[in-house]
Amino acid sequence: MAVTAELRKLFENELHNYLKANLVCGSHIKCLKKEISIKKTKNNQASGRIGFRFLNNDRGYCLSTSVDSPELIDFFKK
Secondary structure (H helix, E strand, O other): OOOOHHHHHHHHHHHHHHHHHHOOOOOOEEEEOOEEEEOOOOOOOOEEEEEEEEEOOOOEEEEEEEEEOHHHHHHHHO
Protein backbone atom coordinates (compact mmCIF):
# COMPACT_ATOMS: atom_id res chain seq x y z
CA MET A 1 0.00 0.00 0.00
CA ALA A 2 1.43 3.36 -1.00
CA VAL A 3 1.44 6.13 1.55
CA THR A 4 0.25 9.28 -0.14
CA ALA A 5 1.29 12.75 0.96
CA GLU A 6 -2.31 13.43 2.00
CA LEU A 7 -2.46 10.30 4.18
CA ARG A 8 0.92 11.14 5.76
CA LYS A 9 -0.21 14.68 6.56
CA LEU A 10 -3.47 13.42 8.08
CA PHE A 11 -1.64 10.83 10.21
CA GLU A 12 0.99 13.34 11.38
CA ASN A 13 -1.66 15.92 12.32
CA GLU A 14 -3.67 13.33 14.27
CA LEU A 15 -0.54 12.08 16.03
CA HIS A 16 0.53 15.63 16.90
CA ASN A 17 -2.91 16.47 18.31
CA TYR A 18 -3.00 13.23 20.34
CA LEU A 19 0.47 13.74 21.80
CA LYS A 20 -0.18 17.40 22.54
CA ALA A 21 -3.40 16.53 24.38
CA ASN A 22 -1.90 13.66 26.39
CA LEU A 23 1.63 14.86 27.17
CA VAL A 24 0.90 18.13 28.88
CA CYS A 25 2.87 17.40 32.04
CA GLY A 26 4.62 20.71 32.48
CA SER A 27 6.07 23.72 30.73
CA HIS A 28 9.35 21.88 30.17
CA ILE A 29 7.70 19.36 27.80
CA LYS A 30 6.98 20.63 24.29
CA CYS A 31 5.12 18.66 21.68
CA LEU A 32 6.26 19.91 18.29
CA LYS A 33 5.04 18.70 14.91
CA LYS A 34 7.59 15.88 14.57
CA GLU A 35 9.27 15.86 17.96
CA ILE A 36 8.68 15.78 21.70
CA SER A 37 11.24 17.86 23.55
CA ILE A 38 11.97 17.74 27.28
CA LYS A 39 14.06 20.61 28.63
CA LYS A 40 16.19 20.83 31.76
CA THR A 41 14.66 22.41 34.85
CA LYS A 42 16.02 23.55 38.20
CA ASN A 43 14.98 20.25 39.80
CA ASN A 44 15.90 17.99 36.88
CA GLN A 45 19.20 18.25 35.00
CA ALA A 46 18.15 15.75 32.33
CA SER A 47 16.88 16.68 28.90
CA GLY A 48 15.85 14.69 25.88
CA ARG A 49 13.89 14.39 22.71
CA ILE A 50 11.83 11.85 20.82
CA GLY A 51 11.63 12.48 17.11
CA PHE A 52 9.79 10.75 14.33
CA ARG A 53 10.41 11.12 10.62
CA PHE A 54 8.89 9.54 7.54
CA LEU A 55 11.41 7.70 5.37
CA ASN A 56 10.29 7.69 1.75
CA ASN A 57 12.57 4.86 0.69
CA ASP A 58 11.25 2.58 3.46
CA ARG A 59 7.68 3.91 3.28
CA GLY A 60 7.48 4.08 7.06
CA TYR A 61 8.42 6.06 10.12
CA CYS A 62 11.68 6.13 12.02
CA LEU A 63 11.65 6.84 15.75
CA SER A 64 14.75 8.39 17.27
CA THR A 65 15.50 9.27 20.88
CA SER A 66 18.26 11.11 22.67
CA VAL A 67 18.87 11.84 26.34
CA ASP A 68 21.32 14.10 28.14
CA SER A 69 21.44 13.14 31.79
CA PRO A 70 24.26 13.50 34.33
CA GLU A 71 23.05 10.33 36.06
CA LEU A 72 23.26 8.31 32.84
CA ILE A 73 26.68 9.70 32.00
CA ASP A 74 27.96 8.71 35.45
CA PHE A 75 26.40 5.25 35.09
CA PHE A 76 28.11 4.57 31.76
CA LYS A 77 31.47 5.84 33.02
CA LYS A 78 31.51 3.11 35.68
